[in-house]
Amino acid sequence: MxxxxxxxxxxxxxxxxxxxxxxxxxxxxxxxxxxxxxxxxxxxxxxxxxxxxxxxxxxxxxxxxxxxxxxxxxxxxxxxxxxxxxxxxxxxxxNPPPEMDAPQTSIYPKDDVHLGVQNTLICHVTGFYPPAVSISWNKNSVNLTEGMSLSQYRPKTDGTFTVFSTLKFTPIEGDVYSCTVNHRALNGKPKTKIWDVDLALPSVGPAVLCGVGLTLGLLGVAAGTFFFIKGKNARDN
Structure with missing residues (x-):
């Protein structure tokens, strides 16, 4: 040749x-x-x-x-x-190198997060080619082997692919979950996305303080009204 x-x-x-x-x-x-x-x-x-x-x-x-x-x-x-x-x-x-596109990854819960209530974490992987990708889950830096599932590969109009991996879990305060994606286009450098239970919980700061302040204010008004009426009655007698 x-x-x-x-x-x-x-x-x-x-x-x-x-x-x-x-x-x-x-x-x-x-x-x-x-x-x-x-x-x-x-x-x-x-x-x-x-x-x-x-x-x-x-x-x-x-x-x-x-x-x-x-x-x-x-x-x-x-x-x-x-x-x-x-x-x-x-x-x-x-042996020309194949055309490759690196995946983009995001992680989020399926439903609103409540401590102790079972939920599902979704690892969304999209925009990758060729359609071969590995996805792994960790909880508090420990590899998980149960409760996971993987969707079918879904083609996009630009020729790349999308896939979903899900993990059933029960949120406990302080737990940290991560989804790691590996693909040929990443050249041996897997991408990891982290999801924190604490960050996902609704804040109790301003709302609770506002509620407490409103309650104390109403109690103060009620107490003031009570003593005003009692003092007025004492003077009338």
């Missing part, structure tokens, strides 16, 4: 305001052939004869004498580099 690597370098310059000219350098190699030449305006001017280890001037006579001695060593070096990369290029062409 022959494999070619081709590198083409163009340098554009102008002799006047109306015309542009191109000087180029062409390099190619395979497991059987080597080529290195330079040219001008799509015409070859000079190339390396690797069998005879010399440079060959190919420009027409009317261009006048031209010397490119320094390019011979450049051509030899270019072939060394080209051939040293043949294996890598061959591997890449025969």
């Amino acid at each position: 022959e494999l070619y690597i081709i590198i083409l370098t163009l340098t554009v310059f102008s002799t006047d305001a109306e015309f542009e000219h191109e000087a180029f350098q062409f390099i190619s190699c395979s497991n059987t052939e080597e080529q290195f030449y330079i040219g001008y305006n799509e015409e070859e001017l000079w190339h390396v004869n690797f069998d005879q280890k010399t440079g060959v001037l190919t420009s027409p006579n009317f261009t006048g004498p031209m010397a490119f001695d320094e390019f011979y060593n450049r051509g030899v070096h270019a072939m060394v580099v080209c051939r040293s990369n043949l294996h890598n290029f061959k591997t890449g062409l025969e």
Whole structure:
């Protein structure tokens, strides 16, 4: 099997305001052939004869004498580099890396959270390709092996996939759950999302304090009214 690597370098310059000219350098190699030449305006001017280890001037006579001695060593070096990369290029062409999209992950409860009441945590994984992903759950840094389920892979309109993993649990204050997702596009660096029972519980600060303040206020009004009426009755008697 022959494999070619081709590198083409163009340098554009102008002799006047109306015309542009191109000087180029062409390099190619395979497991059987080597080529290195330079040219001008799509015409070859000079190339390396690797069998005879010399440079060959190919420009027409009317261009006048031209010397490119320094390019011979450049051509030899270019072939060394080209051939040293043949294996890598061959591997890449025969086994191109697959297109991949890394997953995006989120974690949330199915229902409102109440301590001691069974609920379901959902790990939502989306936007990944190819459709092969692993999902694991932890509770307080301990791997879980029961109570989990995995939905079917669902294709999206952009060609990526979505999947859901669920975990049945009973919230206890202080517990910390995490969902870890691994996929080829993550290059061995799994993504972990954390969910904290404490953070999910409704705040008891402002609402409770407001309720307590309102209750105390009403009690104060009632007490004041009671003593006002009692004092008024005492004066009347």
